[in-house]
Amino acid sequence: MGQAQAKPQPKKRVLVVGAGAAGTACAWSLSRFPGRFEVEVWEALPVPGGVASSCTVKDGQHVINDQVQGGAPSYRHNLRLLELFGFKPTPVMMRIAFGVGDKQWTNHSPSELTSRLQPEIARFGRVLRWISRLEPIFVFVPIDRVLRWLRFSDDFRYQMVFPLVALFFGTGNQTPHVSAAVISRVFLDPHLRLFDYCPQRLLNSVPEMFAFPVLEEVWATIARKSDFKLCCSRPLARLRRLPGGGVMATDTAGVTASFDEVVYGCDAETVLRTMENPTWLERRLLRNVRYYTDFCLTHEDAAYMAEMYDMRPGTKQQQQQQQPQGQRQEQWAEQRQEQQGRQQQQEEQRCGKDNYFVRTYGGADRDKIEMSFNLSTYQPHLQEADLDIYQTYYLDAQNRHLWSDSKVDPSKVLASRWMRQFAHTWTHFAFWVPWVRFIQGTRHTWYCGSYTMVNTQEIAVISGLAAAERLGADYPFAHDPLAAQQFDTFMAVVHGRRRRRPTTAAAKSD
Known part of the structure; x- marks a missing residue:
């Protein structure tokens, strides 16, 4: 048989x-x-x-990615899938502007805020390392509580740490309640972090990301x-x-x-x-x-953006901090300033405009934010269009009374979308x-x-x-x-x- x-x-x-x-x-x-x-x-x-x-926007003339935008080089699975099916991501130099006025700072130039908070920035790095060592404990502790325990200032918490984490990990207005262990990984984990921690300015690099x-x-x-x-x-x-x-x-x-x-x-x-x-x-x-309900407006209202955000932050402050000092140097200060202006113009042409903008509410609501993106600076299908298309995100409909969406010119709104996002609380x-x-x-x-x-x-x-x-x-x-x-x-x-x-x-x- x-x-x-x-x-x-x-x-x-x-x-x-x-x-x-x-x-x-x-x-x-x-x-x-x-x-x-x-x-x-x-x-x-x-x-x-x-x-x-x-x-599609503008009567179908242009197409945009309207929620997910891009990722880091460590997004290996997305990159492998794109490669497997014949798609190529577009490299993007990531430039972010936080805050306005004396609260503004960026990842690409010095600012008054980072200079003033430099001792806290340096101390924050040491705290992150301790959180990393004791991660099983700190996973149950909100980051806001840790920073309050250790007497970090309101400006450091609300103007620097919370807006940064909210932007890159979609934590929105729940960022103060995010696990301290997760925040530590955001800055220190070699496979999760997007930026290298800088003890002088918190961020001081313009990393290369990719756009889908x-x-x-x-x-x-x-x-x-x-x-x-x-x-x-x-x-x-x-x-x-x-x-x-x-x-x-x-x-x-x-x-x-x-x-x-x-x-x-x-x-x-x-x-x-x-x-x-x-x-x-x-x-x-x-x-x-x-889950929380968020709202997104896609628009081309440059006046609204100029009112709500510092569209080119850091340039004046950077020049002031780099300006030569002393009697002998004053003789060529004007020439030096002109040279810096030319260099700045060349840098802007090379790196483009800022991509991401974050603003913090004031007063009792300083733990809450709004954020906007200039899609035209990094979405490859928009870069040749010679226009600026923005997206502004308004977070948590329970706080709708704080939103500035009513200030956007209705005639310049291209699209709108309601979204449900889960909270990254501890x-x-x-x-x-x-x-x-x-x-x-x-x-x-x-x-x-x-x-x-x-x-x-x-x-x-x-x-x-x-x-x-x-x-x-x-x-x-x-x-x-x-x-x-x-x-x-x-x-x-x-x-x-x-x-x-x-x-x-x-x-x-x-």
Whole structure:
């Protein structure tokens, strides 16, 4: 008798809820193994990408990326995906302007504020190192409390630390409540930080970042070239996990389909709204993810920007601090100033205008901010247009009485958008992030998205690949040491598991 042949294993049917960065990354990774997975993605919006979205402005003449903008060179998973599907990011020299008047400072020139606060800036570096050494303790302590305990000034806290962290990690007006351990990593972690800490000015470099190409094209291309079924404009209405295994999903049109596994690649609020039978632990943990409503205006109101922000901060102060002193030097001071002016003009032509602007409210609300971007300075599809298109973000609708959106000329508004953003408070890192591992895989249900850790596009992509890895799809970027290290860290924190070794089965090439 011949040797009995093993029965082929049936394909595992997987539903991915949400075609944002996390959901699409998960679906793509699973689709590399078409003999093992049959993947379907349900997306509520008419196009994939989620918050990584694009829109047209000025009667369709120009396209902009209107939420996600770009990233750091350490965003290895995003860069690898772009490369894999034929896209090229655009290098950007990141120039930021904080505050106005005597409260202004930048990452590219000296200012009165940084000179005055230099002793506190130096002391802050020592505090960060102590927080890093005692991270298991400080993960439960808000950064504002630490800075108050150690008697840091209001100007240092509200004009420097909080606006900086809010800008780069999307923490918004909740920044004072962010875990001190997270703030330490922002400045010291070699794989997370965006700037090198400077004991004289806090920041003193213009780092090279990258801007994404048109994001709608990126995610649409990934979906089109991958072996999974994308169902746009198909919101999930309810999902029931069956006692014998598997799930039943129903869309808003009442159409029902069955799957073996479900991956939630959407926000925690959607999970709680659509899941009919969550466990006690799922319900308890998912409710610990808190959301706030923000508002974004895309406009070309240069007068509003000039009123609200210092559009070219630091130049005058920089020249004053560099101006020669003494009787002998006064003879050529004017010549020196003219030379500096020419050098400054050349520098502006080389590096361009400031990209990011942050303003802090006054009085009792000095812990809250607004921020604006000049999209034309770094989005590659706008740089040749010879115009300035701005985006201004107004944070937390509960504080709408503070917003300055009414000062924007309505005739110069190009687009508007309401958004839900999760809060990076210390409770997020104490009562959600360390515990999400215990609900991963519960009743064939998996969770991915930036809310599983921190609000970055890189974490979103990593989280989707991690969910796919748990389902059996080998990690695709093991050849990139930095990417693999970041992935392994995420797996340890959010899944409590190590990465599996690759299987012998070859993945389908794209």
